[in-house]
Amino acid sequence: MTLRIAPAPVRAEPTSLLSLVAGEFAPRIGRVWPAPHTAFLTAPSARRHLVCLALAFGGDLAALGETLLKARMKRAIPAAAPSAPPGLERALTRMGDVAWTAEDYRKLLALLADPPAAKVLRHAELVDLALVRRMADLPAAMAPAALLAARLPGETVAALRETYAALRMRSGPAAADAAAARWARATSVRALVEAVRDDLYPEPAAPPHPGTARLRPLASKQAIRQAARRFRNCLADTLPHAASGWSAYYEWTGPPDVVIEVTRDAIFGWRMEQARVADNAPVPEAVRSEIVSELALIGVHVGRSCWELDRALAVADQPPFPLRPAEAVAAEAFGDF
Numbered sequence: 001m002t003l004r005i006a007p008a009p010v011r012a013e014p015t016s017l018l019s020l021v022a023g024e025f026a027p028r029i030g031r032v033w034p035a036p037h038t039a040f041l042t043a044p045s046a047r048r049h050l051v052c053l054a055l056a057f058g059g060d061l062a063a064l065g066e067t068l069l070k071a072r073m074k075r076a077i078p079a080a081a082p083s084a085p086p087g088l089e090r091a092l093t094r095m096g097d098v099a100w101t102a103e104d105y106r107k108l109l110a111l112l113a114d115p116p117a118a119k120v121l122r123h124a125e126l127v128d129l130a131l132v133r134r135m136a137d138l139p140a141a142m143a144p145a146a147l148l149a150a151r152l153p154g155e156t157v158a159a160l161r162e163t164y165a166a167l168r169m170r171s172g173p174a175a176a177d178a179a180a181a182r183w184a185r186a187t188s189v190r191a192l193v194e195a196v197r198d199d200l201y202p203e204p205a206a207p208p209h210p211g212t213a214r215l216r217p218l219a220s221k222q223a224i225r226q227a228a229r230r231f232r233n234c235l236a237d238t239l240p241h242a243a244s245g246w247s248a249y250y251e252w253t254g255p256p257d258v259v260i261e262v263t264r265d266a267i268f269g270w271r272m273e274q275a276r277v278a279d280n281a282p283v284p285e286a287v288r289s290e291i292v293s294e295l296a297l298i299g300v301h302v303g304r305s306c307w308e309l310d311r312a313l314a315v316a317d318q319p320p321f322p323l324r325p326a327e328a329v330a331a332e333a334f335g336d337f
Helices: 016-032 045-056 061-070 073-080 088-092 102-112 115-123 129-137 140-149 154-171 173-184 189-200 221-231 235-244 285-297 306-314 326-333
Strands: 215-217 247-252 258-265 269-276
Touching: 016 045, 016 061, 045 061, 045 073, 045 088, 045 102, 061 073, 073 088, 088 102, 102 115, 102 129, 115 129, 115 140, 129 140, 129 154, 140 173, 140 189, 154 173, 154 189, 173 189, 221 235, 221 247, 235 247, 235 258, 247 269, 247 285, 258 285, 269 326
Parallel strands: none
Antiparallel strands: 215 247, 247 258, 258 269
């Protein structure tokens, strides 16, 4: 009697090694090349990526497997992705050993189809997954900035994309795309960041008064930026206050020239928050009374705020009464400490 031993059943489930190398594609690859998955695992990394890319685009691996692993690349690549852009063969050889996700493969092909992005990838020593994600995650209108995008941290790209989405919500798609196109013309990361920050806030709300012969309103972002350069201060950082309508800014035409911030007040309507000459220096006492008089003409109060008066009254029954002299309040607003 002859004893016949049945062959061990073929395992279609992926091994841990295949799962590590092929990621989300491992189960489908395991069905075509069962464990130990030798044909796939021993293939060059470029061929393995090609197999995964074919699956990402819905390819029939059972029919295409031999072509993808053994045929010349000029035949294998069209089999995996019939509309693959130029540059894919070169990219496949520099993508590392581990499979990407289907979405990341689609991002790669989209970038290779875009000339500026394709140029960056063509010159990259390593087609890094993080690089591809950063470039792909930029707004479409920023495509010409692919070279600059390659230098951006992932967090910066995320902030750019979120700002772009905020602009779309606030001003509509056309305005957001126009802003992104301006960002793409930046020549450095710093210039890019400044351009994005400039578009983050809308133009300032209308000032409370059109001004006088001596008081000129800084009624636009450009006017505020130019004044910040002339006065060598951080005035440009006040755009959020100007855009919200909480603060308005005026320039007193000297000599000396003075930049003045006025803010909303529950009692007075508008109140002078602060006034400074260049380099944030205090306003000379000789011109303070003139500025106060001119501000009064346009309905701006110089002195204690509603908030400070309310805080003092809140503890008025608890001596000592914490009320500063009105002269001290005004002097502080003009730069004295």
